Amino acid sequence: MRSVQVVSLDGPAGVRVVEAPAPTRASGEVLVEVHALGTSWPDLLLSRGEYQLKPEVPFQLGVDFAGVVRESDEGSGLAVGDRVAGCLPYGGGADLVSTSADALFPLPDGVTFEKAAALPMNYLTAQFALETRAQLQPGETVLVNGAAGGVGTACLQVAKGYGARTVAVVSTQEKADFVRALGADEAVLVDGFLAAVKELTDGRGVDVLVDVVGGDLMTDSLRSLGQLGRLLVVGFTGGTIPQVKVNRLLLNNTDVRGVGWGAYAMSRPGFMRRQWDALLPMMESGVVDPPVGTTYPVEEVARALADLENRTVLGKTVLTLR
Ligand SMILES: NC(=O)c1ccc[n+]([C@@H]2O[C@H](COP(=O)([O-])OP(=O)(O)OC[C@H]3O[C@@H](n4cnc5c(N)ncnc54)[C@H](OP(=O)(O)O)[C@@H]3O)[C@@H](O)[C@H]2O)c1
Structure with a gap:
């Protein structure tokens, strides 16, 4: 073979x-x-x-x-x-x-x-990030950066499947069109994304932010969160691992939560299957595609x-x- x-x-x-x-x-x-x-x-x-x-x-x-x-x-x-x-x-x-x-x-x-x-990998990661780590609720707003990538697009669709409003942050207009076609409610360019996100949320900020990029985006990502916001650390495609000044967490009651799906899920028999079962209705309705x-x-x-x-x-x- x-x-x-x-x-x-x-x-x-x-x-x-x-x-x-x-x-x-x-x-x-x-x-x-x-x-x-x-x-x-x-x-x-x-x-x-x-x-x-x-x-x-x-x-x-x-x-x-x-x-x-x-x-x-x-x-x-x-x-x-x-x-x-x-x-x-x-x-x-x-x-x-x-x-x-x-x-x-x-x-x-x-x-x-x-x-x-x-x-499997991208959508099970997204399900773990949004449900297990963020405890996402219907009606909340989720911002995803690096949103045109594999994990990013999965997070956009799974967040929609959980009844959230989604905002995609991307680097080009072509990627903005791509994520809108995949179901993102809003797509904004990474340059100046903080101001765009504030405008889209009437100044409140988002509830959950999925960060696959890391690097220089971190400070503006934290500023994009509203009260009781959760920032999910998923990856560092931007190439550098950012530092967080913890006073920023106190100001708005912010959580920064790590997401390490693979080792966690694969060492727990039955865990991935339960995750898959949560995604099945989303596949059947077409929101996950x-x-x-x-x-x-x-x-x-x-x-x-x-x-x-x-x-x-x-x-x-x-x-x-x-
Ligand atoms: N924590 C976990 O459990 C878990 C699970 C799976 C994957 N991951 C990690 O998640 C990250 C994303 O994976 P992925 O499969 O979504 O990757 P991907 O498809 O390549 O997408 C990454 C996105 O990052 C953005 N980006 C910004 N700066 C970049 C740079 N310098 N080089 C490349 N991309 C850059 C790109 O969007 P723009 O061009 O629009 O900026 C791109 O769409 C990886 O670091 C991966 O290891 C983590």
């Missing part, structure tokens, strides 16, 4: 599709025939040896994938022929993957494999990862295997 492997820690240039033996399903595992593989930020970091997990080369890449159950144990909750999405720390990138049922989620009929491969950008055959994995590295993608880049 084909296996997407990191053969040297050189970023996309060190990623190859190689022939490898098919996995043997252990008792308790589910064997999945993979149809589509999502590309993600962790794939890129893993390919450079810059991720928190540092497997020895060569290793099989692949966080998000989708396919069909080929073998399973009775009572696993998944039957042969079921369509599933899957999420692993790495290792989902091959024609056949054998894994625990905890890492697999049933797909509604209307969701294609390509869309399914865009769902992940944007798929480019699809490539799996052989073009290095090109797909290079696109991600060069910031030229809008929506999830998906690799097809069947």
Whole structure:
């Protein structure tokens, strides 16, 4: 079978599709025939040896994938022929993957494999951030920065699914149009976003702010929050880790809350499945509908990862295997 492997820690240039033996399903595992593989930020970091997990080369890449159950144990909750999405720390990138049922989620009929491969990591992170960490309430306003990215778009749609009003902060007009088309109520440019957000909220500020960028935006992000606001620390795509002056937290009764989804969710059996069940009605109503950008055959994995590295993608880049 084909296996997407990191053969040297050189970023996309060190990623190859190689022939490898098919996995043997252990008792308790589910064997999945993979149809589509999502590309993600962790794939890129893993390919450079810059991720928190540092497997020895060569290793099989692949966080998000989708396919069909080929073998399973009775009572696993998944039957042969079921369509599933899957999420692993790495290792989902091959024609056949054998894994625990905890890492697999049933797909509604209307969701294609390509869309399914865009769902797990970003949307489970968004659900964890907004529900578990922010305790988002219907009618609250959520600001998302880096909003055109993978986690950003997921947060916009999941916040909508929870009945919130959404404000997207993006760097270009093209990205503003993109996030509006995905359901954002408002989209503002990052330059001068504080004034725009104050105007949109009649001076009150927002209730929840999802921060995937960090860096220089932090001070204005804190100023964008209203009373009892919650700022969620999700990522640092801006490249620097900001410092918070705690007097700002006292002024408006502000919380700064960390969001570390992967290690938390993946070490708690059944947790991701409960999260998925919370997202299912949002998938069925269409409010959760992940944007798929480019699809490539799996052989073009290095090109797909290079696109991600060069910031030229809008929506999830998906690799097809069947
Ligand atoms: N905490 C968790 O549990 C968790 C889970 C999953 C992912 N993450 C992290 O969340 C972050 C976002 O992931 P993602 O998949 O959404 O990434 P992405 O799709 O590449 O989006 C990141 C966004 O950040 C903005 N950005 C600002 N400055 C940037 C820069 N210098 N380089 C690249 N992007 C920049 C971009 O928007 P503009 O161009 O509009 O500024 C871009 O749309 C990553 O740091 C990832 O590791 C955290």
